Amino acid sequence: MPGIYIHIPFCKQACHYCDFHFSTSQKMVVPMLRAMQKEITGRLQESANEETATVYFGGGTPSLVPPDELARMLGLLRENYRVQEDAEITLEANPDDLNDVYLRRLKEIGINRLSIGIQSFREQDLALMNRVHTAGEALDCVKRAQAAGFGNITIDLIYGIPGLENADWKKNLETAFGLQVPHISSYCLTVEPRTALAHFVQTGKVKPVDEQLASQQFRILMQRMNENGFAHYEISNFAKPGFLSRHNSSYWSGEKYIGIGPSAHSFDGKKRRWNLANNAQYAAKIQSGETYWEEETLTPAQRYNEYVMISLRTSRGCDLQQIEKNFGAEKRDYLLGEAAPYLLSGDLLREENILRLSEQGKLLADRIASDLFIV
Numbered sequence: 001m002p003g004i005y006i007h008i009p010f011c012k013q014a015c016h017y018c019d020f021h022f023s024t025s026q027k028m029v030v031p032m033l034r035a036m037q038k039e040i041t042g043r044l045q046e047s048a049n050e051e052t053a054t055v056y057f058g059g060g061t062p063s064l065v066p067p068d069e070l071a072r073m074l075g076l077l078r079e080n081y082r083v084q085e086d087a088e089i090t091l092e093a094n095p096d097d098l099n100d101v102y103l104r105r106l107k108e109i110g111i112n113r114l115s116i117g118i119q120s121f122r123e124q125d126l127a128l129m130n131r132v133h134t135a136g137e138a139l140d141c142v143k144r145a146q147a148a149g150f151g152n153i154t155i156d157l158i159y160g161i162p163g164l165e166n167a168d169w170k171k172n173l174e175t176a177f178g179l180q181v182p183h184i185s186s187y188c189l190t191v192e193p194r195t196a197l198a199h200f201v202q203t204g205k206v207k208p209v210d211e212q213l214a215s216q217q218f219r220i221l222m223q224r225m226n227e228n229g230f231a232h233y234e235i236s237n238f239a240k241p242g243f244l245s246r247h248n249s250s251y252w253s254g255e256k257y258i259g260i261g262p263s264a265h266s267f268d269g270k271k272r273r274w275n276l277a278n279n280a281q282y283a284a285k286i287q288s289g290e291t292y293w294e295e296e297t298l299t300p301a302q303r304y305n306e307y308v309m310i311s312l313r314t315s316r317g318c319d320l321q322q323i324e325k326n327f328g329a330e331k332r333d334y335l336l337g338e339a340a341p342y343l344l345s346g347d348l349l350r351e352e353n354i355l356r357l358s359e360q361g362k363l364l365a366d367r368i369a370s371d372l373f374i375v
Ligand code: SF4
Pocket: 010, 011, 013, 014, 015, 018, 019, 020, 022, 059, 060, 061, 094, 117
């Protein structure tokens, strides 16, 4: 059954690298939550009365929302979407929001997984990225969350930050391991167009990301995670046994999901739909009953490309039998033909009907996937 994603489109301040949809004005928080509640009740037929296994509050910064409002949203979901008793209910949070009272309330209302946007334990990295929290808050919030009873915690860490040397990165990782969290997501800093970071790089205020250093830091990441008992189950995600993200794993398995809120995406197995990425327009259209989304039906080529790209990023790999079943023997042969040079170079490995990226292939994941696409 569909997982449900709830996009909270507000942040205290704009991180320099971020191109997600959010507003730093919080005047609209309550009207926006009401509009999203209307979307929740208006899309009931899409759940086809199936049970909901996961709910994910993402953003933006969901930890800006008062617990009573989160509880109201969860209550509405439970009333309408058959949320399973043991559903995974994740809230993305920024370290500076996680005080003891807030954490206790989150626990009481049924949030059972926290995804904390730490990004770095170094003050200079946080300042360069314009994160709102300090290195001290990054450390303390995890301990406070654990003391409040949260065992299922994931933290985000960024590598490839200009000025972050390999020794600094190793230290960041050691600090993370010391916190005993069972899940870590780690991404290379990407300079997205039209962000403040892109402007700073263009004007020479910030050095560009050093690709070679970033690759070395990805290798260090894989090695240290492995040594510390984390499974590398998706290219940017590492988990201790029993702590894989159920919500994100369902995306990577191609399952249906419903996305609520401005800019949120939904997928019903064939059609992809995305809500307006404009808070005022989204709320106005919801209230007036107008269409607030666009959609497209994926072509077989798009579905094939998506399956290849996503499956190769996971440790499950790309299943040739699935390709044959869903797209035909001809596409399976095409895939094997395109994969041949990478099988020869050792970037791809084949075990019976499964193609997987090798450790060295993981460094080239996007390029390899795009070379296997149908164009
Ligand atoms: S808190 Fe998250 S969503 Fe908000 S600006 Fe920073 S990275 Fe983007």
